[in-house]
Amino acid sequence: MFYRLSGTYHTSYEADRKLWKIPTDRWLVIALLILALLAPLYVSPLYLGSYVLPWVIWSAAALSLTLLMGLAGQLHFGFAAVMAIGAYASIHLVRAGVPFELALLLSGLISAVIGAVFGGAALRVKGLYLVMATLAMQYLIDWVVVNVPAISGGAHATLRTPAVSFLFFPVESLAARYWLALGWAVLLTVFFMNVKRTSFGRALVAIRDKDFAAAVIGVDPFKTKLMAFFTSSFMGGVTGAILAFCFYRAVTPEQFGFNVSIQLVAMVLVGGLGSVIGSWLGAGFVLLAPIFLTNLVSGLAAAGWVPVSQNFLSHLPLMIYGAMIIGFLLLEPLGLAKIYDNIRKYFLVWPFRHARS
Amino acid sequence: MMAYFIELLISGALTGLMYSLVALGFVLIYKSAGVPNLAQGALVMTAGYAVWLVMAWGLNVWIAIPIAAAIMFGFGLVVERLLLRRMVGQPVIMVVMLTLGLEILLRGLVPGILGSTPKPVDLGIDFAPIIIGDVFINRTSLYGGIVALLLVGASLLFFRTRLGTKLRAVSDDHVSSWAVGISVERAIGISWGLAGIAAVVAGALWGSSQGVDWTLSTLLFPAVAVVILGGVDSVPGVVVGGILVGVLGTVIPGYLDSIAGGSTRDVVTSLIILLTIMVRPFGIFGREDIERI
Numbered sequence: 088m089f090y091r092l093s094g095t096y097h098t099s100y101e102a103d104r105k106l107w108k109i110p111t112d113r114w115l116v117i118a119l120l121i122l123a124l125l126a127p128l129y130v131s132p133l134y135l136g137s138y139v140l141p142w143v144i145w146s147a148a149a150l151s152l153t154l155l156m157g158l159a160g161q162l163h164f165g166f167a168a169v170m171a172i173g174a175y176a177s178i179h180l181v182r183a184g185v186p187f188e189l190a191l192l193l194s195g196l197i198s199a200v201i202g203a204v205f206g207g208a209a210l211r212v213k214g215l216y217l218v219m220a221t222l223a224m225q226y227l228i229d230w231v232v233v234n235v236p237a238i239s240g241g242a243h244a245t246l247r248t249p250a251v252s253f254l255f256f257p258v259e260s261l262a263a264r265y266w267l268a269l270g271w272a273v274l275l276t277v278f279f280m281n282v283k284r285t286s287f288g289r290a291l292v293a294i295r296d297k298d299f300a301a302a303v304i305g306v307d308p309f310k311t312k313l314m315a316f317f318t319s320s321f322m323g324g325v326t327g328a329i330l331a332f333c334f335y336r337a338v339t340p341e342q343f344g345f346n347v348s349i350q351l352v353a354m355v356l357v358g359g360l361g362s363v364i365g366s367w368l369g370a371g372f373v374l375l376a377p378i379f380l381t382n383l384v385s386g387l388a389a390a391g392w393v394p395v396s397q398n399f400l401s402h403l404p405l406m407i408y409g410a411m412i413i414g415f416l417l418l419e420p421l422g423l424a425k426i427y428d429n430i431r432k433y434f435l436v437w438p439f440r441h442a443r444s
Numbered sequence: 445m446m447a448y449f450i451e452l453l454i455s456g457a458l459t460g461l462m463y464s465l466v467a468l469g470f471v472l473i474y475k476s477a478g479v480p481n482l483a484q485g486a487l488v489m490t491a492g493y494a495v496w497l498v499m500a501w502g503l504n505v506w507i508a509i510p511i512a513a514a515i516m517f518g519f520g521l522v523v524e525r526l527l528l529r530r531m532v533g534q535p536v537i538m539v540v541m542l543t544l545g546l547e548i549l550l551r552g553l554v555p556g557i558l559g560s561t562p563k564p565v566d567l568g569i570d571f572a573p574i575i576i577g578d579v580f581i582n583r584t585s586l587y588g589g590i591v592a593l594l595l596v597g598a599s600l601l602f603f604r605t606r607l608g609t610k611l612r613a614v615s616d617d618h619v620s621s622w623a624v625g626i627s628v629e630r631a632i633g634i635s636w637g638l639a640g641i642a643a644v645v646a647g648a649l650w651g652s653s654q655g656v657d658w659t660l661s662t663l664l665f666p667a668v669a670v671v672i673l674g675g676v677d678s679v680p681g682v683v684v685g686g687i688l689v690g691v692l693g694t695v696i697p698g699y700l701d702s703i704a705g706g707s708t709r710d711v712v713t714s715l716i717i718l719l720t721i722m723v724r725p726f727g728i729f730g731r732e733d734i735e736r737i
Contacts, residue, residue, distance in 0.1 A: 208722055212721055223714035227714045403552070408548055412544070
């Protein structure tokens with residue numbers, strides 16, 4: 088942990104371009120991965136199923152969204168709708184007899200195509216107008232899902248996911264569902280870290296920073312933005328399918344409503360725009376902090392230490408959630424990723440003051 | 445059949461005017477500060493609760509509404525001072541998210557403290573509809589529509605006063621306004637306060653027609669459609685956009701709901717937003733150089 092930089096010299100360009108330039112970082116990530124893989128062994132099923140599993144899946148969703156919002160700089164307030172397309176498409180494909188592995192890919196493709204169509208329509212505008220257009224998209228897709236019985240199975244219906252197996256392993260037990268979700272999230276993480284180093288990733292960043300400047304250096308803004316929408320919607324669609332099969336297992340339209348879109352944007356912002364570790368931390372924080380604090384306050388209220396009404400308690404998660412968004416935007420706009428980065432940089436050269444990278 | 449259509453038309457137009465009450469606050473803030481205030485719906489809800497709270501002290505409506513207006517004016521000033529002023533110069537996503545965070549916070553805090561069951565606000569309006577021929581007209585909507593028109597007219601006049609001229613200057617260019625000695629911060633603060641007052645009128649009228657609870661904050665969505673259609677920085681656009689959104693959002697569901705299975709109003713509203721943005725992003729009366737955001 089300490090003196091991490093000492094003895095680390097990059098003498099070739101390859102070494103300097105490595106994903107993890109500092110050996111300690113690599114060991115840290117490997118240790119975390121092993122801990123995550125072994126989680127079903129030492130985490131109780133209750134915690135695994137209701138906290139760790141959703142955290143992993145929402146991290147994958149936040150990663151998909153941050154590709155669009157953080158790297159390409161395109162705001163999207165209807166991402167839950169994209170995930171809904173993936174979830175419903177995968178269920179109907181599996182029911183129609185398509186193998187689960189193929190259904191995941193196809194549902195991703197369907198979300199990507201629909202998401203890119205809406206994105207293309209909205210790409211004439213920027214900023215606030217893009218927010219409004221994607222918001223309208225959220226309401227439209229919500230309505231279609233609710234009101235077309237062939238999709239939702241009728242109004243107010245829940246659609247159960249059929250039993251499936253992934254590469255001959257049945258996705259039935261909690262551990263199997265957790266490992267599948269973890270596998271997808273890790274895949275997305277690796278993809279995201281590498282896409283930043285490709286020409287596509289750099290084109291996205293150029294578009295984000297100034298689109299006509301990017302056009303001047305030969306990046307086609309429209310094509311790149313459309314590809315960003317396509318890629319991000321594909322990732323979101325598959326994540327929606329994973330969410331349906333691994334976590335909810337019975338899907339209703341309300342699970343993909345407008346509030347969920349806001350929650351996703353909050354995860355991305357609280358974590359830090361365009362950051363991998365930020366997506367993981369942000370998803371965990373937005374998901375778990377309100378639950379944790381509400382449990383704390385209701386515990387105190389039950390013990391009679393704080394005089395609050397039941398009505399207040401039931402609204403507490405909303406309050407904490409809103410206050411959290413405001414607090415992060417005002418105090419640390421770069422999010423949890425920046426806080427982690429500050430700590431990391433401090434320890435890089437501890438006990439000295441200044442870090443190199 | 446004709447009477448049904450006319451009834452839909454009139455009630456749509458009146459509902460639309462009531463939407464424009466909500467939208468007016470949005471435009472007032474956008475015009476001076478360039479901030480899209482997605483918390484306007486929650487502001488209307490808070491104002492509705494404020495009116496209810498003041499009336500619960502046993503005060504007459506006509507005293508309660510000015511007191512609530514004073515409270516919400518102060519609230520608008522506080523929000524601007526504590527939250528929005530620190531976001532100057534930040535990218536639009538930060539500002540949008542901040543107002544959304546405020547929306548969520550208010551939606552939890554206000555019903556959490558004051559109770560989430562619908563609160564009655566009695567403005568003394570008769571619930572019996574006015575009947576002309578075969579057409580029924582809801583009195584609350586009628587008075588709401590008239591008040592909306594009056595309020596928009598008052599805002600138009602206000603923008604011709606000394607203070608209003610300052611606000612227009614600020615909306616044109618912050619730096620030049622500073623250069624000629626206008627306090628930009630105060631102007632933006634006042635516009636938030638005025639949005640709070642508009643929210644009180646909207647909250648009282650909507651509250652009297654459907655009760656005050658958190659659902660008032662969902663008025664944000666039709667208000668956004670009104671604003672996009674009319675032009676985000678245009679006060680007259682609020683009236684025209686409001687009537688259009690109200691009429692389309694009432695007449696079309698009036699015929700389609702029985703076929704398509706309900707709640708086509710949201711679809712119409714979404715389509716209005718999408719089509720406006722694709723065809724004419726700056727709205728009917730908006731300025732074309734809206735790109736600044």
